[in-house]
Amino acid sequence: MASSQTQTHRYFIALLLLSAAFPPSSSSDDAKFAKSLIQFKQSLTNAAALDGWLEPAGASARLCSRNTPLWSGCICLNGSFVGLRLVGMGLGGAIDAEALAELPLYTFSVARNNFTGPMPDLGRLTRLRSLYLSDNGFRGEIRGDAFAGMRSVRKVVLAGNYFSGDIPASLVELPRLVDLRLQDNMFGGRLLEFRQANLTGNFSNNRLRGSIPAALSGLNATSFYG
Ligand SMILES: *[C@@H]1O[C@H](CO)[C@@H](O)[C@H](O)[C@H]1NC(C)=O
């Protein structure tokens, strides 16, 4: 699909900016990551797309060959495993945040799957640059401090779920945040006083009230419809 290729391309460019920091990981790192990935897979349902994720024999596991993932859904950069992109795979069940916390995740995407229930506790994914939980069945309130540990995150996409309650206050404190997509949820209350320079986003189709904060007044009007 063309749009998914564009997306992949975008991840790649974003990750290239990090590449100097990534000499290839060793196969023993990969073996450790493989174990955590398999643990993560165990609580998923309908995970046929990840059938190729198999317990490696000994310490010989490799997840990446330069920029090419050897395990589906992995993102690789110069031989290092740097993220997961599990998009549109029909996945459901539970997201094992403990297993994810053992992985060097710069990108985590489970967009367009079949996850339900509250937002998983991803507070320990402190390296994240981009997080995509969009177009699932996640619901309920998100803790105010849910994003507090993600000091490097640039893009947060929660669009197309049933999230309700206040917009989590910790989003205001993220110094690198440039793109925040919350549209098509049930968030209530007021828009927060975002202070990040150059922040773009979409807040459309929620239950928000009040005026648009000055920092967001330059955004496209379609970002506030509904
Ligand atoms: C990839 O890793 C090698 C070996 O550590 C390093 O010399 C090279 O600069 C890295 N390339 C990129 C693009 O980061």
Ligand SMILES: *[C@@H]1O[C@H](CO)[C@@H](O)[C@H](O)[C@H]1NC(C)=O
């Ligand atoms: C999503 O989950 C629901 C209930 O758990 C199930 O009935 C439905 O078939 C699932 N849809 C897909 C596309 O897997």
Ligand SMILES: *[C@@H]1O[C@H](CO)[C@@H](O)[C@H](O)[C@H]1NC(C)=O
């Ligand atoms: C915001 O964008 C302007 C123009 O592109 C740029 O000069 C400035 O450095 C950016 N500020 C931050 C904090 O990224």
Ligand SMILES: *[C@@H]1O[C@H](CO)[C@@H](O)[C@H](O)[C@H]1NC(C)=O
């Ligand atoms: C606002 O966004 C819509 C849809 O993405 C686009 O068609 C329109 O040109 C944009 N308007 C401005 C002023 O950027």
Ligand SMILES: *[C@@H]1O[C@H](CO)[C@@H](O)[C@H](O)[C@H]1NC(C)=O
């Ligand atoms: C914001 O989201 C709404 C609802 O999904 C969409 O119609 C609109 O085009 C989006 N606007 C921008 C600027 O992304």
